[in-house]
Amino acid sequence: MAGVTIRDVAQAAGVSLGSASRALNGGKHVSARVARDVAAAADRLGYQPDFLARSLRTRSSGMVGCLVSDVANPLYASIVQAAEARLRDAGYLLVVANTGNDPARERAAAAAFRGRRLDGILVAPGSNANDKTWRDLAAGGAPVVILDRDAPAEDGEVPWPSVLVDHRGGARAATRYLIGLGHRRIALLTPGARMRPGRERIDGFQAAFAEAGIDPAGAQVCVQESSMDFAHGDALALLGMASRPTALVALGTRILAGALRAARELRLSVPCDLSMLSIGDTDLAAVHAPAITALRWNLEEVGRAAAELLLQRLRQGPGSGPSRALLPVDLVLRESCAPPPTI
Amino acid sequence: MAGVTIRDVAQAAGVSLGSASRALNGGKHVSARVARDVAAAADRLGYQPDFLARSLRTRSSGMVGCLVSDVANPLYASIVQAAEARLRDAGYLLVVANTGNDPARERAAAAAFRGRRLDGILVAPGSNANDKTWRDLAAGGAPVVILDRDAPAEDGEVPWPSVLVDHRGGARAATRYLIGLGHRRIALLTPGARMRPGRERIDGFQAAFAEAGIDPAGAQVCVQESSMDFAHGDALALLGMASRPTALVALGTRILAGALRAARELRLSVPCDLSMLSIGDTDLAAVHAPAITALRWNLEEVGRAAAELLLQRLRQGPGSGPSRALLPVDLVLRESCAPPPTI
């Protein structure tokens, strides 16, 4: 059952090695009789082609790598899931590696990927520390698609294919909405100001204030790691201030949860005393009472678009097809935002 | 930079191909001078070994496959994450495939894994439909570790290595706790009665009733898919009954969320009117107000233990080391359970 080579099939079918190979693959330049006999023999013997050997010849492994900081993060999990689905349909296997945003681990993974001849890479770099690594990988012939991160600096050549989420537009719309409700002091709680998503959010947040011609001092940016305890402390401090923010915009599950807890402890009712807006439409936001108004973007679409961009290059070569996908962010109106209390 | 073969290294170091290979690997039967020269040459040329070619010889790819229904499910995401971490430390790459519990996709993935010569497999089968597939895989020399599922029937040979979670014990403890609080009508909302986790939970749930000598009619088992809308409808129906359950035990995020929403709509306050207990300690359970009492088990440990079981077999051969890990389930007491209302 196992260990049946194409040789055995050829022999059993009474044809040469080459004919068997041709019959098993495209089927071009093969007579009907040979095709039939080979197929029959392969079937009878339970022949399973050895992709490894094939890869060694064709210099293509039929595998794609995915490099993110942590697949257990729901943000990435959906991306990986969607990318895998699309790639599997195209016959590729997906290799995942968690980097924890550690440049050394990123490099190690890149080396492992190259050594296994992975055909392409989906990556969300944790910094620009490894720009050279990605450039080498791409130069080595494996297309690299960037996931919602800044692309490495150009060589003046083709742009890096990347899937970007319009965090800036989202933050701007959310802030504009709150300003429209009458809020003048709003705090943004987000992690990672160094990475694209955080930076763009802060940018959009501040842009909305500027556009509205409102005192920018009311736009509090509170950068922090994505931990509930930190968020809780920060929110507590923020809401304890003399002229406290009347609205909070908080990322994801942990930070949002910390902020909600702080509001509860301070006996601030949402949305009467405090408006709350979630960046990312998590289960928590949807289920909380009151339901939290949220910024939403399509995570599956990020993975799918990234896979698509990669497949395009895998089939048509580098530089083919569109090189960027920009995904919109929507504002989902719920019950957690209201005009600020009149003090 | 790229395309440097071991040949080039040997030539640059002025030694034979074989010597270079020996020097680059174990370094046994190699003189100090050769070792030094080869290392220097490899370094200077930026030699990157080709794992594919090596694999073809050694019949080992340095990769492990992981087959689950959906990596985006937080339950699996953490397992994958932890397994990847452990396997990476051991030099393996992790290939993931989502099966959606579809037997055909499971078989396709198994074939792809075998074709790529993956060294081992971590799998959570969606049914017993593919027992033969797993058996073939194992017979082909790739150890198969089962993740919290029923193992395929034995051949009378070595038992399948598997990592099991004590869902039965957990459900029993939770139910016992609710009974102790005075509840006599409790509903269990869980998906997948056909799979091990659901079956064991139902088992433990009913066992607790039997032990306590309570009318088993009070133990409502409500099997359903893991969707918020379904759960919401089911919970609504359940709580609208004349003698409604006074406590709900609900799985994970979606079902729990649906149940919570139903309770809110019915103006049933938790825990005064209705006790709520979560199977799985999700963010939602921890963050909800009131915080939800939950059954918790260590997902990372599932992945880590599975990787450990696999590595054991990869290194020592099949049948070596322990073949089962049984992980405990703890009851985390919070604020969502109280004695039933006196009607």
Next chain:
DNA sequence: TTGAAAGCGCTAACAT
């Protein structure tokens, strides 16, 4: 210890 040579299973170029 070292070099030469075989071969892992396959595809592709070259004959026929």
Next chain:
DNA sequence: ATGTTAGCGCTTTCAA
């Protein structure tokens, strides 16, 4: 259209 042959890059005999 088919058979033959030459590798892909590496490890591993087998001699020396």
